[in-house]
Amino acid sequence: MNPPCGRCNKPVYPTEKINCLDKYWHKGCFSCEVCKMALSMNNYKGFEKKPYCTMHYPKTSFTIVTDTPENLRLKQQSLLNSQIKYHEEFEKSKTRSDAPPPENRQEQELQASNSERFNQPAGQMRPAVVSPPSGGKRYQALYSYVAAEADEVSLQEGDLVSDVEPIDEGWMFGCNQRTGKRGMLPANYVRPI
Template identity: 45%
Template sequence: MNPNCARCGKIVYPTEKVNCLDKFWHKSCFHCETCKMTLNMKNYKGYEKKPYCNAHYPKQSFTMVADTPENLRLKQQSELQSQIRYKEEFEKNKGKGFSVVADTPELQRIRKTQDQISNIKYHEEFERSRMGPVPSEGPEPERRNCPESGGQRRAEGQLGFPIPVSHSCLTVFQQPPPSQSYGYKEPAAPASSQRSAPAAGGKRFRAVYDYTAADEDEVSFQDGDTIINVQQIDDGWMYGTVERTGDTGMLPANYVEAI
């Protein structure tokens, strides 16, 4: 039994039948719903089981949802759920590190170059430290350790007690006289700068701070030690003997007090 045409309703015979969009059409009845252009199986577009040409094919448009209180509540609830899921994923993946970068040939070349540069710098620093410091041109002053420098000065700021005044900071320039080219001997220090021990006998003092000798002719003592046979050298230094240890030498005047 022959079916009826979906457009005109008449019987469709097999020679003029077009089976499309779940319907049967006459070849002449299979045309665009808008412009009536005859279509075939290659150039038609179906919409709601009706044929259309490419120019008149209906464009789908989305409807706007009204901002009703219920829709606003659902939107806010969806945002809160998204934030909760984001925080859960963040806490779960926190501390797992970064993703591994692919080991491409270019990255291998860059890594190899960096390793070579690091090795060159390491060998240069090693050779430089092994050879020692490079001597500079011209005379270099030879300085004796001064009690005010280094750890003594840092101790004054950290411990809060006074630091002895410098008593022998000599600077000797090693430069030969113009008339001699070799066999030069370092000149002796001036007699005024050399410290000499005064005669025995003197006052008694008590140490109020701990002191560690910074030179060979100084003595070390602790808080509470008694210093005997004390002689005043200048405003900053004295000469005496630590009664507890029996050591005799120079000591800072602002570290002791008279008994």
């Protein structure tokens, strides 16, 4: 039995058979899907098992971005910035009725930091709160931050940062008390305590 043609579904006989794109075609039916120009095995382009001429071949363009260290850093920074925006919007959407009364807020924060410290895996316990040696400003991390450069400091949510000095509008310099490392950190990831 002769197979059906990929275009007209009529039987294709061996003398006029073209086997291409997982189908059989009559020589006259093997033409461009758009302009119907007759094609041969030398000048066709296949797309989704259909023949096209060079002019009407569907173009799929992709943007290739190489994973250079700088592009990876920018990608990571964009992700972190989107997380910051989400956190800020979430905080703004919370009603003030969730906030504990002022006299109980400090006690609740102390209880939360103590329970968080004791719920850490062994070997990763957070140190007890210690006053900064130089008496500089102290801040607490609102969000986790992974250092993107060697002169930056990584943070985990809740970390205490001492000896904080503002550098410019978006960055500060300080010491993460949990790790003991000093360096730059984003100003909108921390709040004064």
